[in-house]
Amino acid sequence: MDKIIVIDFGGQYAHLIANRLRRLGFLGEIVQNNEPIINLKNKDIKGIILSGGPSSVYEQESPKISKEIFNLNIPLLGICYGHQLITYMLNGKVNKGSIKEYGQALVKLKPSRLFKGLGKKETVWMSHGDLVEDLPEGFDIIASSDYCKIAAVENTEKKIYGLQFHPEVTHTPNGMKILENFAGDICSCKKEWNMDNYLKEIRSDIKDKVKDKKVFLLVSGGVDSTVLFTLLNKSLGKNKVLGLHIDTGLMRLNESKNVEEVLKKQGFDNLELYDASESFLKALENVVDPEKKRKIIGNLFIDSIFDKSDKILSSDEWIIAQGTIYPDTIETKGTKNADLIKTHHNRVLKMQELINKGKVIEPLSQLYKDEVRLIGKKLGLPEELIERHPFPGPGLAVRILCNNKKAEDVSETEKKVKDIFKKSYVLPIKSVGVQGDSRVYKHPAVIDSEINWNYMEKLSTRMTNSVSDINRVLLIIRKKEGDFKLLKKTINSERVNLLQKADFVVEKILKEEKIYNKIWQMPVVLVPVSVNGGESIILRPVDSKEAMTANFSRIPENIVNKISKELLKIKGVDAVFYDITNKPPATIEWE
Numbered sequence: 001m002d003k004i005i006v007i008d009f010g011g012q013y014a015h016l017i018a019n020r021l022r023r024l025g026f027l028g029e030i031v032q033n034n035e036p037i038i039n040l041k042n043k044d045i046k047g048i049i050l051s052g053g054p055s056s057v058y059e060q061e062s063p064k065i066s067k068e069i070f071n072l073n074i075p076l077l078g079i080c081y082g083h084q085l086i087t088y089m090l091n092g093k094v095n096k097g098s099i100k101e102y103g104q105a106l107v108k109l110k111p112s113r114l115f116k117g118l119g120k121k122e123t124v125w126m127s128h129g130d131l132v133e134d135l136p137e138g139f140d141i142i143a144s145s146d147y148c149k150i151a152a153v154e155n156t157e158k159k160i161y162g163l164q165f166h167p168e169v170t171h172t173p174n175g176m177k178i179l180e181n182f183a184g185d186i187c188s189c190k191k192e193w194n195m196d197n198y199l200k201e202i203r204s205d206i207k208d209k210v211k212d213k214k215v216f217l218l219v220s221g222g223v224d225s226t227v228l229f230t231l232l233n234k235s236l237g238k239n240k241v242l243g244l245h246i247d248t249g250l251m252r253l254n255e256s257k258n259v260e261e262v263l264k265k266q267g268f269d270n271l272e273l274y275d276a277s278e279s280f281l282k283a284l285e286n287v288v289d290p291e292k293k294r295k296i297i298g299n300l301f302i303d304s305i306f307d308k309s310d311k312i313l314s315s316d317e318w319i320i321a322q323g324t325i326y327p328d329t330i331e332t333k334g335t336k337n338a339d340l341i342k343t344h345h346n347r348v349l350k351m352q353e354l355i356n357k358g359k360v361i362e363p364l365s366q367l368y369k370d371e372v373r374l375i376g377k378k379l380g381l382p383e384e385l386i387e388r389h390p391f392p393g394p395g396l397a398v399r400i401l402c403n404n405k406k407a408e409d410v411s412e413t414e415k416k417v418k419d420i421f422k423k424s425y426v427l428p429i430k431s432v433g434v435q436g437d438s439r440v441y442k443h444p445a446v447i448d449s450e451i452n453w454n455y456m457e458k459l460s461t462r463m464t465n466s467v468s469d470i471n472r473v474l475l476i477i478r479k480k481e482g483d484f485k486l487l488k489k490t491i492n493s494e495r496v497n498l499l500q501k502a503d504f505v506v507e508k509i510l511k512e513e514k515i516y517n518k519i520w521q522m523p524v525v526l527v528p529v530s531v532n533g534g535e536s537i538i539l540r541p542v543d544s545k546e547a548m549t550a551n552f553s554r555i556p557e558n559i560v561n562k563i564s565k566e567l568l569k570i571k572g573v574d575a576v577f578y579d580i581t582n583k584p585p586a587t588i589e590w591e
């Protein structure tokens, strides 16, 4: 089959490029940068894309590739780091930019085969610190923005192209067209990939790997584990599959009961329930650090399998299946050159050891949520199951921010944000974000303003780009009278109950107002910032296609007001904020 190879330099979006190619009908396959060039001499390989990555080309340790790649006579497209690497290897010049640029930019395009069908000006997504400053011989500039003069280049004779921006993310609205021009027109790659063929491949792969063993799977009731449970049941038969739903005590209100009911309704009687809430809450009692929380929870999931039956982990009779999808892997530094953004619960050390022993299968690991949903649909699962908002494995634990320190002095940062918007301040808490393919843990800025989403978007991008100590911007929606005060708090059942109530109110209103399906996901986050003895709630509604990038959702003002009013009625809720940061620079979850 004709294919395009994506060489992974550790970019958060490397795999997304392959996903986009598949969506266009081309087979896209990922390889690491140390893949011997000889393996790329293959008549099926019609083009090669060099991905982005967190490194700088001029650092000695940064991932490189052999110059032999230029002798293959296969069209090349470098994206971000890939673009800089091509320049560097062909003796152009790459330097550190004076600022880091994250967010949308407007580029002016020159005529090129790569840009066929696009306008003279296009909005694109930038996420970089370094810049190409001098072109190698034989190259021309085909796109520029105000800040980035060499935003795209080409060498038509050698069919080598480079883009500083990311065509693979949805924030570059015509990015798919650019990838289609490259793969279809420039590389002459045939469209031979489709989901039906892929599903057949996954099913036969499951049978090959499981052979005569039995398969055990933790079923949270979310989209990924439900689709995988169904896929395993349909591919292997119910008697070879056992599902276990663990009530971690960190689920949504009444979630465990609902999961059981819904899956039984689907005819799955091979699902058992295990209430482990006491041990989860106990283990998290005094934990503050988000990474520690994630690791404790991931390990407890494995301990719970052991509690259930030590045979499952120790005997060769059983294989463990996990509903891991691609973003879970990449953000846990799952590929060679990627940076650790956060440890997903299904990638903790204990699980990694089982994976290394060959005890784990992850049939969905190459896919994104939208592709998993498509498989669910093909397997006949009802919409109410497939269209559920994603819910992270560690559950509400990563939506309850903890703190055991006095408030840091944020006055310097506050001065900088006030210079941009007068009625703004900085909250003394911190959350996780991703900037230039790396993890950052920083403060949010808060602005006090009327809702005007277009303006909010610009302000938020400007603040996170120019004030290096913040990675999110919030809008204060409603609060009780008084000043903010940082509390010392860790996870306890009282806080879990409070967040469950708040989360329930939000989901109920989204459904009543019929906007639940229009929003990709809406984490409701509890933060230990008090006004009147209670805590604060942050609403984090996002639009996304695959969770690798996201925009904050623009919920109509009347609904935002309704939600915040209802939330303030809950005893213990003092203030409601609305997160107006895109991903990057923030992540969807706060921890």
Ligand code: XMP
Binding pocket: 294, 327, 328, 331, 343, 344, 345, 346, 390, 391, 392, 393, 394, 521, 547, 548, 583, 586, 587, 588, 589, 590
């Ligand atoms: P972030 O916060 O990284 O989230 O932008 C991307 C998507 O992944 C979900 N998420 C998780 N899912 N285990 C999971 O199964 C985890 O540990 C985990 N952490 C984040 C998150 O809810 C979002 O949909």
